[in-house]
Amino acid sequence: MSLDRYHLRLFTPGRLVVALAGNPNTGKSTLFNRLTGLRVHTGNWPGKTVVRNEGLCVRGGREVVLVDLPGTYSLLASSPEELIARDFVCFGRPHASVVVVDATCLERNLNLVLQMAEITPRVVVCLNLVDEARRKGIQVDPAALEEGLGLPVVPTVARDGAGLDVLMERVIGVADGRIQPAPRIPAYGCYLEACIEGLSGQLKDLVDGQISRRWVALRLVEGDETIISSLAAFAALRLPPPGRTGETGDPEAGG
């Protein structure tokens, strides 16, 4: 398990690992506290002085280790926090990820959701602060959002705990593979797409089948310097027997 690299204190075989991402000020911490209560372990991200909280949440007989990622606006790796969040979702390979979005300013928050969905399809959107949005006269249609993103969307009010049962039900469903989201990721025009495709082909032998090669190719094409060092660092410790590498670009393979 590549989760080993992250030395999660609460992780034991059989428990699910779920990453919690979101912009700052979306009520992410409130959600984390609500779901985990007092069963929280605080430490640092490996090699970084950024605080990491992990907590245990038990729902429907399943034990879920929630990993609170630093609050970020994007996953473009332009700060240590963004790098941590990105690397954990990509290389830590949590069973599912939750992106908390603020219903009062949805558009800005969706950038993170889309970037997340490029790395992994196992994303559930937690549409938080719907009460505040309603008070401001903003109505968000979860079904339309679900349709537009291709991801499960659950409206919540983390402060009161409303919607959290449904949220965890969907999260566990995605983690178990019972729900298989098909995110609608933007295409980048035929020229760039051709580059990405060509590059993905060359990555077959270099990048594990469980990591989205399309996403790695995108980062390489845009000249991201951090992706190579991250890949090299994580390539050093090999994942489960790579018997299935190279046949599909589907990051779900063998998950």
Next chain:
Amino acid sequence: MPLPSGGPVSAELRRIQESYRDAAAGGHDVRDHIVGSIYRRAREVAGRAVSRDGSRGRLDWERRLDDVLTSRWAGIPVMLALLGVVFWITLAGANVPSELLGRLLFGFQEVLSGLFRAAGAPAWLHGVLVLGVYRCVAWVVAVMLPPMAIFFPLFTLLEDLGYLPRVAFNLDSLFRRAGAHGKQALTMSMGFGCNAAGVISCRIIESPRERLIAILTNTFVPCNGRFPTLIALAAVFFGGAGAAATAGTGATYASVAATGVVLGLIVLGVLMTLLVSRFLSRSVLRGEPSAFVLELPPYRVPQVGRVIVRSILDRTLFVLGRAVSVAAPAGALVWILANVTLGGQPVLLCLGRLLGPLGRLMGLDGFILTAFVLALPANEIVLPVLLMAYLGVGSLLQFEGLTALRSVLAAHGWTWLTAACAMLFSLMHFPCGTTLLTIFKETGSHRWTALAALLPTGVGVAACIAVAGLVRLVSHLLG
């Protein structure tokens, strides 16, 4: 199929990246294109999912509030007024509980002394543990706990309301003009909490040049550890706390005056931050400021109960715990220094004499400087160490809150000028040990760390000498 390990993988990936760089027109254009596509998709999806009511009353209300709070003309005055109210409540409210705590804790000292005598403990043990450790800790608690218990919850409330990003917004253009990064307004605000945390928060500034400027100037704003010192001195020397005849309207005026002094110090700290940033960006750290996007989060009604609990648990007790854990050994050390003699004189007295000339030049005295040096581990203990030094060498005095503070200091020749210079030096001197260590970790350089200590100390010494000299000159001329 075995996969190549670390080294070859990177080399191979880099080769692939290079081969595609030209094809994809390389670098930023591609990134802009990718980010642009994501933003467009986000707008599209949000546009389909979000609908707004006709009225939108609250949004307008919020926007109008922001128009005032972040406007050119009202932004900074409103900010100062809000801070002023917070300090006034703190100053006006801290006096009585401080007195009560002092009486309680020093009453218990009698009990402790009695126990030691009854147990037949040697005098030095009683000295180190009761007169040293216990007394120093008691002072820290009595002087610091009440102001902190009032100030932190109030400050956290402002934070929870979503006001702090507005402060950063107001100050952004000033920092830009000083050649620094606008985000330095945020790291500076963090410094008001704790300079070590402020230095760590400088990581949000991407450009190394601007990050260094922010790190080097972070100590120019007073941290949690220094606020109680400033507040206590302001209350005693400018607010009339502890003076015999302050009642009714007199007391109100006095606490307003003390508030003005503390506010003035904060403004001075911010001005010095800007001035030194400007100096750095014109000399050792030349360059252009870079732009960034600052988000103004929505206003939220704070969860008052939780704020109070959290700020007392997270901040008040944390700072107090740190202060007490440093105060205990410092108390023992000071007692030992005051009672071990060197050539017939207590070591502490020698130290005080040694630093005396410089201290007097700065409007202070040798003991005050000694206290600042001994309080290097934590700024919180400057006053307690100073009181220990005065009392350890001189006579024994009961401490009962701010009244006693005033009488002890006055007995050792303090005037309002001494207090003013002490506050100036507290505002501008070397950062505490933790902060220095943090600066070293963040910059990885002894030289920048040394500069971070020398810069504020130099400015502080110069400011004290100038103020003391000027005041003495004026009073001399006036006869």
